[in-house]
Amino acid sequence: MKLSFTTLAAAILAASPVLADLVVPNMSYRTGPYAANGIPYADGFNDYFTLLNERDGGIGGVRVSVPECETAYNTEKGVECYEALRPQNPLVLNPLSTGITYQLIPRVAVDGITLYTPGYGRTSAKNGSVFEWVFNAPANYWDGASVAIKHILDQEGGDLSGKKIALVYHNSAYGKEPIRTLEELSQKHGFELSLLPVDAPGQEQKSQWLQIRRDQPDYVIMYAWGVMNQVAIQEAVNIRFPMDRFIGIWWSGSENDVRPAGAGADGYKALTFHGVGRDYPLYDDMQQYVFDAGKASGAGDQMGSVLYSRGVYAAVVIAEAIRTAQELAGTPNVNAAQVRDGFEALNITAERMAELGLPDFGQPISLSCENHGGDGLVRLQQWSAGDGQWSLITDFIEPDADILNPLIEADSAAFAQESGITPRCN
């Protein structure tokens, strides 16, 4: 066994991409209880880089290689993937798992690799003066919680006193993230918050939904992922909870989550930080260069779905950061540290998004040394079971900075003290 291991290790080293390539690994999960959500995201991420390679010959003339590694949303496999990918000199890692992100945050700072966690991970990583190597633009969990409450305020005519809001969450680091924000918001607006944890993977939630049926909260906010989404929406349908009062975070708002509940899921709302559907010019190129050429990732049936779009969006931001880094460094062959600088100088305007073929798809992103999280604007989408598609129902809404900024400050200060980091950017 020893011998075969070493020969294999040698084979892997030999198979690793040419050094001149830009390496952006895809830490995906296409198996396990989260596969239904992991597959479209991974496909979108791969396909965008395939498009860049096929249409433009890569970024700045250098091809991008996207080695894929299966994590199954499991932290131990995540460690294995990280170690397997590190010798290939990755520029940016996007693990799509809050658990793996927490594990990698201290490691990437030592190893000098950028961690890009759009819409997930550790929220206080927005504070770039403490988290030098981590970026979580354009929006984070706390932005999501705040915008959900703002939307509810809108619905209720600006007054939430005496209202009951329940949070149904995945009982993990991910699901627990919004609790502190919602607690602060409940004090500010005077609503009553009840917390209903669901243990991973989340196939059993009868008791939580019975409790909701008994307590009759006015709104339910959900932070779920994987199989937990489908079960929760089905359970909500079963107890006839009004769907337009049920708001999921962006990870609980894909087609795969609502379809199993059929017509009952009509009107379910979810937060999002990007557009949906195929009506973007980028997808014409994608069809021509990737799908028609038979180079699509996976089964090739995901284009335009919510999570596919999110995978594409993550790839777009990474590609733009690499492009910025190339301009700053004056060379197309950038290294990980230069890409980090590229992220910090990132400025994606609305015009630039239109140029990329994604007009009005995402918000403008402008990052700096202090701000690694962007503006955190979030919009809402609603599911129409009849048409079988999501439609955007609000414009971008700004989160409540008065509540969020002190929380981010406090949490990042705690991390800085714990790990002996002196804040930068002064």
Add this chain to the structure above:
Amino acid sequence: MIYREAGDFKTSYRDDSQTFPIRLDRWGYYITLAVAFGIIPFVINDYWANAVLVPFLIYAIAALGLNILTGYAGQVSLGTGGFMAVGAYSVYKLMTAFPEVNIVIHILLAGGITAMVGVMFGLPSLRIKGFYLAVATLAAQFFLVWLFNKVPWFYNYSASGQINAPTRTVLGHAVTGPAATAPAKYLICLVFVFVLAWVARNLTRGTLGRKWMAIRDMDIAAEIIGVNPLGAKLSAFAVSSFFIGIAGALLFAVYLGAAEVGEAFGINKSFLVLFMIIIGGLGSIFGSFAGAAFLVLLPVLLKNLLVGGLGWPTDLAAHIELMIVGALIVLFLIVEPHGLARLWSLAKEKLRLWPFPH
């Protein structure tokens, strides 16, 4: 012909009762130790340490611990994941509360705390047996995971309930935290494995181990010949939990660096360690190592073979890997229900007779 005891004369009782009575075995043991301590630390890289050897060594400790309880003392336990969580959260609380104390002491203390918790959950074993005890320990598993999720004091009130291992050093080398090097992580685990395996081996062939085995084989008969079931069962729970607690502490502090109780120490972990000892061989020190190697190394090997070597898509490889490991487990249990350890001793038996079998 090569492997035999003929000509290997013992002149004292001490020699006769040593762990490896056959000279070739003894050499094999010394060579393994020499390679493990003398060569591997100098050639090990991050991938080999973090993805292969460190998890193997840590799971070997957990398997040793469970084997003492289930294999030697006959008490089935499904609480391994929960007890590992006790070790992990104890070491986390100790590391953050007393940063000036050496991490090795914290890991040992975490083992001690887990031993106490284990004894507490072992008390029902005096009344209930077999499957019913398994259910009682299953309750321990779910209770402990719930506890570490529910009470914020255990994770120092962090917003997400994650625990992170800060950097701690042994003899000036970081062994936990992001700055720890591959040889340092490997060596700290190896030292724990070496000492604990040595302790386990000598406990199980002494008075205590004989008491455990007597209880396992027939507790009424054991009681009649003077074995106190209270002492024997509780000591098995204590020693086993001590091992498992140390494994949990190392898993969190050295291997993962950050953990979340439901994901890292869930029921799956209990089953994984139980499968290790069933496949490795119940009531065998070698079996604990073989089982841990089988279930830790084989998936990594298959992944590298299928994805790295043959270039298969990652999802296909992951599914095939599950099927291959599952099929091999079934095959092993059909061909040799007593596990890899029995297979190994049969092979040795055959080698002794070779090339002239009866």
